[in-house]
Amino acid sequence: MAILLGSIADDYTGASDLANTLTKNGLRTVQTVGIPDPSLALPDVDAVVVSLKIRSVPASDAIAAAASAERWLRQRGAGHVLYKICSTFDSTDAGNIGPVTEALSEAAGGGVVLVTPAFPETGRTVYLGHLFVGGQPLNESPLRDHPLNPMHDANLVRVLTRQSRNAVGLIDLTTIAAGPGAVKARLDALSTAGITAVIADAIFERDLETLGEVALETPVSTGASGLGLGLARALVRSGRKSSGAATTADAIRPVGGLSAIVAGSCSKATLHQLDIAERSMPVLRLDPERLLAGPQEIAAAISWAGDRISAGPVVIAASAAPETVSRLQSLHGREASGHAIETATSIITAELVERGVRRLVVAGGETSGAAVDRLAIPAFLIGPEIAPGVPVLRTVGNAQGDMLLALKSGNFGGEDFFTAALAMMH
Numbered sequence: 001m002a003i004l005l006g007s008i009a010d011d012y013t014g015a016s017d018l019a020n021t022l023t024k025n026g027l028r029t030v031q032t033v034g035i036p037d038p039s040l041a042l043p044d045v046d047a048v049v050v051s052l053k054i055r056s057v058p059a060s061d062a063i064a065a066a067a068s069a070e071r072w073l074r075q076r077g078a079g080h081v082l083y084k085i086c087s088t089f090d091s092t093d094a095g096n097i098g099p100v101t102e103a104l105s106e107a108a109g110g111g112v113v114l115v116t117p118a119f120p121e122t123g124r125t126v127y128l129g130h131l132f133v134g135g136q137p138l139n140e141s142p143l144r145d146h147p148l149n150p151m152h153d154a155n156l157v158r159v160l161t162r163q164s165r166n167a168v169g170l171i172d173l174t175t176i177a178a179g180p181g182a183v184k185a186r187l188d189a190l191s192t193a194g195i196t197a198v199i200a201d202a203i204f205e206r207d208l209e210t211l212g213e214v215a216l217e218t219p220v221s222t223g224a225s226g227l228g229l230g231l232a233r234a235l236v237r238s239g240r241k242s243s244g245a246a247t248t249a250d251a252i253r254p255v256g257g258l259s260a261i262v263a264g265s266c267s268k269a270t271l272h273q274l275d276i277a278e279r280s281m282p283v284l285r286l287d288p289e290r291l292l293a294g295p296q297e298i299a300a301a302i303s304w305a306g307d308r309i310s311a312g313p314v315v316i317a318a319s320a321a322p323e324t325v326s327r328l329q330s331l332h333g334r335e336a337s338g339h340a341i342e343t344a345t346s347i348i349t350a351e352l353v354e355r356g357v358r359r360l361v362v363a364g365g366e367t368s369g370a371a372v373d374r375l376a377i378p379a380f381l382i383g384p385e386i387a388p389g390v391p392v393l394r395t396v397g398n399a400q401g402d403m404l405l406a407l408k409s410g411n412f413g414g415e416d417f418f419t420a421a422l423a424m425m426h
Contacts, residue, residue: 004235005047006078007228008069008104010062010085010096011365012372013390013409014225015051016380018084020391021225022047023248023382025232026241031380031393033372035072040378040397046241047232048073049084053369059095063103070104080216081108082231086365087117087124087224088138088411089131089156091163098163101197101222108219112191114171114211115160118202119226121388122412129157129170129199142268142411156199169195176200176207183214202226209233225389251383251394254426255402257358258309261418263317264345264367265410266325273363274317277418282308283315288328291318291344292337298344302351309355313422316352318345319363342370350374353400359425361406361418368407375400386421387413 005027009015012033019031027046035050036042050069054062070081083097083104091097097115105113118126123134133141137154153159161168169190175182183200190198202208205226212230215221216238221231235241261277263270277283284304290297305314318341320328328337349362349371362368376399383392383404389412393405404425408417 002077003046003048003073004078004240005080005082005231006070006073006076007047007049007082007084008066008073009049009051010055010083010100011053012051012369013365013407014084014086015049016382016391016393016407017389017409017412018225018228019049019380019382020385020389021228022049022232023391024385025229026236027232029382030396031382033377033379035069036378042379042396043381046235048076048078053373054096054100055086055090055365057096059099062096062100066100067103067107070107080218080231081220082228083220083222084228085117085222085224087119087122087226088133088151089117089159090151091159093162095163097222098160098197101220102165104220105196110196111218112187112195113197113220113222114187114200114215114218114227115197115222116200116202116211116227117156117224118208119224120202120204121226124224124226125203126156126199126201127203128172128201130154131156160197160199164197166196167194169193169198171198171200173201173203173207176202176210180210180213183210187214197222205229213237248382248384248391251381252392252404252424252426253394255358255404258356259313259359259422259425260305260309260352260357261313261315261361261363261422262345262349262352262367262371263315263319263363264341265364265408266319266322267410269411269413270319270363271321272415273413273417274315274319276415277315280419281313281315283317286316286318286344288318288320288324288337288341292328292332292340298347301348305352306355309352309357315418316348318367338366342366346370346374353403358401358403359422360403361408361421363408364410372407377403380405384424386424387417390417390421392424
């Protein structure tokens with residue numbers, strides 16, 4: 001299997017977001033969970049998205065995991081590798097966007113790396129190096145309260161500089177609007193000045209198409225799914241891939257079984273989606289304090305679900321308001337409290353699958369990663385889009401048999417996302 005485009009995603013929901021974008025823009029795509037075992041038979045595809053869980057781990061661990069994935073992708077023909085990050089640039093001053101970008105660039109022989117989290121379809125735009133979320137500067141948006149990576153600076157040149165060894169530059173919207181030639185000339189000038197990573201503005205899809213065309217001529221880029229859109233369209237235009245959307249029909253063949261929703265995201269969007277879901281299905285809201293205290297809350301949740309799930313879908317949520325999350329973190333520490341909740345929700349998810357759940361929706365990046373890891377799902381086929389950035393996923397090589405999943409980043413989807421997702425799974 002020789003692939004046209006490789007990607008390394010820093011979390012699982014982001015990986016499915018990117019795989020969805022590549023599929024919609026004409027590339028046959030598969031999402032793997034880590035580097036696949038050699039015995040796993042993958043379909044013939046144009047692009048592979050390797051899902052990793054490296055957004056919030058120590059930078060050295062993230063670099064090692066990304067480097068292994070990059071070697072695997074290059075061995076399968078990938079001429080370009082996109083390091084897929086969150087469209088809200090989730091990271092801390094210790095990384096991991098800067099360190100991984102630099103490591104991937106050095107492995108590919110150096111050069112300037114284009115970096116942009118812009119994805120206008122989901123309200124993420126970059127202007128003069130500043131990231132906006134739905135028209136608000138990043139540091140004034142709800143993302144400033146992210147439980148793991150609170151974002152207090154919208155200036156991405158500053159953010160990336162703080163976590164990088166080398167200098168960071170900017171390609172502004174005026175240059176991008178002038179076309180690929182102008183962007184290449186600016187990159188050359190910045191490279192001569194010693195710049196190794198460049199934040200690129202993007203407001204419209206045409207900006208992403210320009211950036212994708214330029215990035216495709218380099219070995220590495222870093223960005224959200226919007227940059228994936230630009231890369232996919234550049235590949236189609238180049239004639240290396242025929243135009244037209246890749247088929248998603250095979251991914252949604254019926255699987256039967258029971259259905260459930262597990263939520264760990266504490267985003268404002270997910271909290272509202274839970275309120276809406278409660279109108280049509282039973283919702284159990286877990287007590288985060290009790291989750292941290294011992295296994296009793298987990299056992300009670302499994303028992304609660306067992307009494308109801310045969311009658312229809314159930315929702316189990318560890319999501320909490322920002323003030324509750326802050327209190328937990330102050331008492332138990334950010335990493336400890338986050339790990340405990342991820343572990344609890346993954347145990348509950350595995351028990352639900354053991355009881356016959358084959359259609360599963362998971363809300364939250366860290367929650368999704370923990371659940372997929374515990375289920376040991378090796379790969380996914382990409383199905384139709386439920387909401388921007390969230391496709392239906394069909395398991396490949398799964399020990400539990402065929403399942404349909406949706407892995408939702410906390411901020412994605414409309415208010416009726418949960419019912420809409422289950423309606424697309426049969």
